[in-house]
Amino acid sequence: MIKHDFGDRTMDTQKLRQIITDAISKRPPSEMKYYHICWWEKRIQCLSLRxxxxxxxxxxxAGEDAFKNGLSSYQYKLIESRIRDFCEGNKIALGITSYKKGTYGGKYMRKQKLQITEFDSRRLTTLVLNARADGSSTEEKLCQLQSLLEKAEIVAPESIPANIVTMNSKLRLKDFKSGDDIVISLVFPNDATVDKNFDDMKVSVLSPIGLSVFAREVGETVSEKIKVQEILFQPEAMRRFDL
Known part of the structure; x- marks a missing residue:
């Protein structure tokens, strides 16, 4: 196979889009039917998830159907932005025009290194793939969650620190705007409730609050509006590795 020559300073957005579409069209057959676009063997490829x-x-x-039916404009721009950031960070000479850093990919980056358990990572990856296939959530939310999963350090459930928010954790938040304390449980979308009872809301990981607090540490302030005050229950700390 021909490796990409990123030394070409005349490369523009159209050329980068072509590299991505070529990689997708050349993806090898996979029994899993799930693929990712990645940097492998010094080039951009679309390969089986595992x-x-x-x-x-x-x-x-994403799943096979997403690539077969064609990615959306938003998805392409997200991929392009991440590739540009990757090339810049690794000093790969990728000549690109019409690019504003962080427009898509950098928006949801967090400064600290995230830690997510293997169990949560597997379940949330499946959630993204299934939701993308059945259209049960917006692409923007799925991309936010996917970005967290891709950037995180995956650790064994028994190794996750007790001060990190994991799935099915119960935590107390401080709402700086109202001054109230809010108690929530971070759950999967099917387990979320619409009850506004601030004593114990079950909040979906795909909600704005859920995406903000997932994998956060106690003491962290989220978007200058909410602070993670305390974790009242974390499954892993209680040796509940089934939750």
């Missing part, structure tokens, strides 16, 4: 156990940079993942 083509290797080695750590490598991933820009986007």
């Amino acid at each position: 083509h290797t156990d080695k750590m490598h940079d991933i820009f986007f993942f």
Whole structure:
């Protein structure tokens, strides 16, 4: 296969889009029917989600149908933005025009290194793939969650610190705007409730609050509006590795 020559300073957005579409069109057959666009063997490829156990940079993942039916404009721009940031960070000479850093990919980046359990990572990856296939959530929310999963350090459930918000954790938040304390449980979308009772709301991980607090540490302030005050229950700390 021909490797991409990123030394071409005349490369523009159209050329980058062509590299991405070529990678998608050349994806190998996979029994899993799930793929990701990644940096592998010094080029951009679209490969099976589990083509290797080695750590490598991933820009986007979805099911076979999403690639077969064609990605949306938003998805393409998200992938392009992540590839540009990757090339810049790794000093790969990728000549691009008409680019404003962080317009898509950088918007949801967090400064600290995230830690997510293997169990949560598997379940949330499946959630993104299924929701993308059945259209049960907006692409923007799915991309936010996907970005967190791709950037996180995956650890064994028994190794996750007790001060990190994991799935099915119960936590107390401080709402700076109202001054109130809010108690929520972070749950999967099907378990979320619409009850506004501030004593114990079950909040979906795909909600704005859920996406903000997932994998946060106690003491962190989220978007200058909410602070994670205390974790009242974390499954892993209680050795409940089934939750």
